[in-house]
Amino acid sequence: MAAAAAGSLRRAGWGLWRGRAVVRWQLSPPQRPLQASAVLRRVSDEHKKEPLASSSQQQFDSHPADHQPGQEPQGPDPSYTGQGSQESEDYESEEQLQHRILTAALEFVPEHGWTAEAIAEGAKALGLSAAAAGMFQSDGSQLILHFLSQCNTKLSELLEQEQKLVQQGEAEKKPIDQFLRDAVEARLRMVIPYLERWPQALSILLMPHNIPSSLSLLSSMIDDILHYAGDQSTDINWYTRRAVLTGIYNTTELVMMQDSSPDFEDTWRFLENRIADAMKMGDTANQVQSTGEAIVQGLMGAAVTIKNLTGLNQRR
Amino acid sequence: MSGLSPAGGRAALCLSLSLSRRRGALRGFAAGPQTHFGFQTVTEEERREKSERGGGGGARSVQPPGLRAGARLGVNQVFESVAKKYDVMNDSMTLGIHRLWKDVLVRKMNPSPGTQLLDVAGGTGDIAFRFINYVRSVRERQLQRRLKHHQNLSWQEIAQSYQEDKSPLGGSQVVVCDINKEMLKVGKEKAQDLGYSEGLSWVLGNAEELPFDDDKFDVYTIAFGIRNVTRIDLALQEAYRVLKPGGRFLCLEFSQVSNPLLSRLYDLYSFQVIPVLGEVIAGDWKSYQYLVESIRRFPPQEELKAMIEDAGFFKVDYQNLNSGIVAIHSGFKL
Numbered sequence: 016m017a018a019a020a021a022g023s024l025r026r027a028g029w030g031l032w033r034g035r036a037v038v039r040w041q042l043s044p045p046q047r048p049l050q051a052s053a054v055l056r057r058v059s060d061e062h063k064k065e066p067l068a069s070s071s072q073q074q075f076d077s078h079p080a081d082h083q084p085g086q087e088p089q090g091p092d093p094s095y096t097g098q099g100s101q102e103s104e105d106y107e108s109e110e111q112l113q114h115r116i117l118t119a120a121l122e123f124v125p126e127h128g129w130t131a132e133a134i135a136e137g138a139k140a141l142g143l144s145a146a147a148a149g150m151f152q153s154d155g156s157q158l159i160l161h162f163l164s165q166c167n168t169k170l171s172e173l174l175e176q177e178q179k180l181v182q183q184g185e186a187e188k189k190p191i192d193q194f195l196r197d198a199v200e201a202r203l204r205m206v207i208p209y210l211e212r213w214p215q216a217l218s219i220l221l222m223p224h225n226i227p228s229s230l231s232l233l234s235s236m237i238d239d240i241l242h243y244a245g246d247q248s249t250d251i252n253w254y255t256r257r258a259v260l261t262g263i264y265n266t267t268e269l270v271m272m273q274d275s276s277p278d279f280e281d282t283w284r285f286l287e288n289r290i291a292d293a294m295k296m297g298d299t300a301n302q303v304q305s306t307g308e309a310i311v312q313g314l315m316g317a318a319v320t321i322k323n324l325t326g327l328n329q330r331r
Numbered sequence: 332m333s334g335l336s337p338a339g340g341r342a343a344l345c346l347s348l349s350l351s352r353r354r355g356a357l358r359g360f361a362a363g364p365q366t367h368f369g370f371q372t373v374t375e376e377e378r379r380e381k382s383e384r385g386g387g388g389g390a391r392s393v394q395p396p397g398l399r400a401g402a403r404l405g406v407n408q409v410f411e412s413v414a415k416k417y418d419v420m421n422d423s424m425t426l427g428i429h430r431l432w433k434d435v436l437v438r439k440m441n442p443s444p445g446t447q448l449l450d451v452a453g454g455t456g457d458i459a460f461r462f463i464n465y466v467r468s469v470r471e472r473q474l475q476r477r478l479k480h481h482q483n484l485s486w487q488e489i490a491q492s493y494q495e496d497k498s499p500l501g502g503s504q505v506v507v508c509d510i511n512k513e514m515l516k517v518g519k520e521k522a523q524d525l526g527y528s529e530g531l532s533w534v535l536g537n538a539e540e541l542p543f544d545d546d547k548f549d550v551y552t553i554a555f556g557i558r559n560v561t562r563i564d565l566a567l568q569e570a571y572r573v574l575k576p577g578g579r580f581l582c583l584e585f586s587q588v589s590n591p592l593l594s595r596l597y598d599l600y601s602f603q604v605i606p607v608l609g610e611v612i613a614g615d616w617k618s619y620q621y622l623v624e625s626i627r628r629f630p631p632q633e634e635l636k637a638m639i640e641d642a643g644f645f646k647v648d649y650q651n652l653n654s655g656i657v658a659i660h661s662g663f664k665l
Contacts, residue, residue, distance in 0.1 A: 049645065049665045109645050112665060135443050143577025143665075144549040145443050150646055150663055153441055 049112055113150060116141060117161040124209055129155040129216050156225045159216045160232065166205045167236045173201055174243040191244060192290045198240045199264055200283055203271055207279075214272055237261050259296070263289045366561060369624030414513035416613040417455055418521075423608050424619075430457075432657050433554060436583045437461040439650070439659060440550055444470045444501025449548040449573060451538050451566075452556020454514025456521055456531075459505040463527055466503045473501070500530045506548070508536045539565040543573045550574075554583040558629050567642035574664045580644055586651070586658035587631040593654060601626070632658050 107115075120137025127133040133155065135148035151157045180186040189197070206213055220229040237260050246256060266289065271282040322328045421429050437458065442448065444466055450458045474497065481492060496502070509515050515533050522531055536542045538553070538560050551570045560566045570580050588594040601623045609619030630638070632649050635658075639647045644662030651658050 109665060131441060132443060138577055144575040144579075145446060145577075146440075146549040146575075146579040147577035147663060147665070148443075149439075149441060149579050149661070 049107060049109070114161065116143070116147060117151075117158055118165075120158055121162060121209075124158070124212055128212050129159050129219060131155060134158055154219060154222070156219050156222070156228075159219060160225075160228055162209075162216075163229070163232045166202065167232060167239070169205060170198070170202045170236065171239050174198060174239065178243055192294055194244050195240065195260065195263075195290055196283075196286055198243070199260075199267060199286055202236065202240075202264075203268060203282070206268075206271075210272065217268075233261065233264075237264065259293050263293060367625075367628050369621045370628070414454070414511065414517050417514065417517065418457075420609065420613055420619070423612055424605050428653070429555075432583060432652055433457050433461055435652060436552065436554060436581060436659055437465050439661070440465075440552070440579070440581060442466055442469075442503065442550065444473065444503055446503050446549045447547065448503070448505045449508060449541075449543070449551045450505060451508045451536075451541070451551065451553045451570075452510070452559065453507045453552070453554060454509040454511060454518050456507055456518035456527075458552055458554050459507050459518075459531060460522070460525065460527055462505055463500065463503075463530055466500055466530075470499060470501045504530050504532070506532045506534055506543075508534045508538075508541065510535070510537050539569060541569045541573055545572050546575045547573050548575065548578060550579045550581065552581045552583070555585070557582055557584055558625050563630075563635075564638060564642065567639055567644075571643045571664055576664060578664045580639065580660075580662040580664070582635070582639075582660040584635075584658060584660070585626040585629065586635075586649075586655055588655040589651075590654050593656075597656060632660070635660055 116134065116138050118137075119140045120134045122140070123133040123136040127136060131148050131151070131153045134151055135145040138147040139145050177186070181188050209216070219225060234257070237257050241256060241260060246253070248256065263286070267282060267286045270285050271279055274282045276282075319328075425432075440462070442462060442465060446466065448459070448462050450456075450462075453459055477492075477495075481488075484492070507515070507518060509518075512535060515535060519533055522528070534542065538556065539562055551574055553566070553570075557563060557566060567580075574580065588597055605623050606616050606619045609622075610616040613619075629635075632651070632655070636647050636649055639660055639662045642662075643664070645665040647660065647662040649658050649660045
């Protein structure tokens with residue numbers, strides 16, 4: 016009943032609007048409160064059902080504004096920190112709602128795979144209609160990319176914390192190979208809950224229209240690891256180190272997918288060996304170069320000797 | 332008043348305007364806000380009661396039961412006269428391409444089993460039947476996948492699986508709503524002929540005032556119908572009202588062509604060929620004249636997108652089919 020009254024009030028308001036010159040609000044879509052967030056809070060907050068329902072109807076009648084005095088009796092929700100200048104703390108943008116749907120959808124991935132069905136189940140878990148999954152692409156790529164960026168964020172936080180501990184002197188600074196090994200292992204362990212469906216995810220990421228985004232996420236992750244490892248190179252080493260680590264990461268990931276040993280011991284041993292190889296490769300490169308130089312000099316000497324012997328060197 | 336060329340249309344416009352003004356004075360009430368009926372500018376009352384001009388002589392239609400006063404007899408009259416030949420005319424006018432457009436719409440919708448669809452102005456049921464087919468095949472795949480996992484089950488699990496929902500549609504429902512009884516009748520007959528029985532309902536109703544409760548449907552579609560609505564903003568608000576939170580609004584409609592060469596060919600085809608086809612196949616020149624003119628008067632893609640956003644929808648976007656001849660607008664109630 017309140018809804019009907021509010022609806023008719025709103026329509027009367029619309030009638031007034033039509034009389035004036037129509038001004039297109041380029042900013043208005045993000046400013047308007049998402050009704051879904053009011054619905055979701057209603058679902059999660061049993062006690063405050065009534066005031067929320069009526070106040071969410073009110074906000075459609077009044078002129079869309081940033082502040083609704085007395086709208087939320089319990090004060091700003093702590094999970095929505097004030098992001099973006101246009102929204103007050105209680106409203107969330109479409110982006111935030113999309114992130115929430117994707118996070119909720121991750122639970123359904125083991126059952127449905129990385130598909131639009133999992134996203135639909137996630138939307139239903141949040142109290143929205145399954146049709147909300149139409150907001151995302153139908154191949155499920157946005158779900159995978161969301162998961163990847165979540166993992167990368169978690170990894171950065173982990174490495175940041177470790178660095179703080181080292182700076183405060185509470186932990187020993189690890190040698191480079193140990194550090195890389197731990198970082199890659201930590202990152203790969205985040206994939207373990209979804210390991211059964213991970214091959215599907217990788218194949219979707221390899222599709223041409225997904226390659227730019229997946230590649231950028233991968234490279235930013237590798238960059239993060241090397242940054243916290245203390246890499247400050249400014250020459251060709253910057254590129255070679257990243258390329259080598261990317262190769263190690265990708266191959267270890269592939270090994271992990273067909274690994275059936277307890278707690279993936281085989282995978283970690285493989286990782287250890289590859290990193291050891293990479294370390295040795297640096298030394299070997301130098302050795303090869305000096306050996307090469309020595310060989311070239313030897314050949315030059317041999318050539319001169321032969322010339323001397325055959326008398327080509329003499330001027331006649 | 333054949334009105335083939337725009338000039339002829341304008342002459343008819345002056346004539347109809349003067350006639351309508353005189354009629355308004357006779358009736359003694361103020362002429363209401365102006366709107367359009369094809370290329371003619373008329374009052375809203377006129378558009379609703381446009382029987383002499385639109386129907387081309389012939390009996391005034393009896394007002395269908397259940398509609399409020401001010402029912403749109405004019406548009407009603409147009410569709411009553413074309414209801415029986417609607418599908419045939421669609422095929423001949425668009426050379427059968429309208430089937431592809433409707434297929435794209437349902438594929439874009441990507442419905443899962445359990446979806447509640449409201450198809451407004453969907454009289455002959457094209458979208459409804461495609462929806463049912465799509466959901467049926469998705470549901471079959473779902474059940475097959477479940478069967479694959481059912482190879483090594485205990486007796487308890489087998490007993491449980493008998494209690495599971497195995498219905499072929501998985502709880503999906505379509506409500507087809509139309510303002511015109513004739514179109515619904517044709518739709519019901521088609522459903523019987525094609526063998527669609529479950530999951531379908533046929534409701535008589537006006538898009539500007541839907542006879543449904545709030546927050547009822549997952550998806551609201553209106554295919555080639557929003558053009559005929561007098562107050563598009565009201566229809567959009569009603570769509571917003573009846574959709575669940577998270578629900579999707581989809582609108583398939585003729586729109587403006589951006590490519591100038593294609594636009595010239597399209598205009599030529601529309602004004603020269605389509606009314607002739609209408610006369611030959613359905614025996615009704617004027618209705619198809621109205622159709623083509625209403626397409627030209629309809630707001631272009633960006634304007635319709637803005638109107639949908641005004642109604643409260645988020646993530647509003649449109650997809651042009653055939654470079655703008657037809658556009659699918661989509662919005663979410665978030």
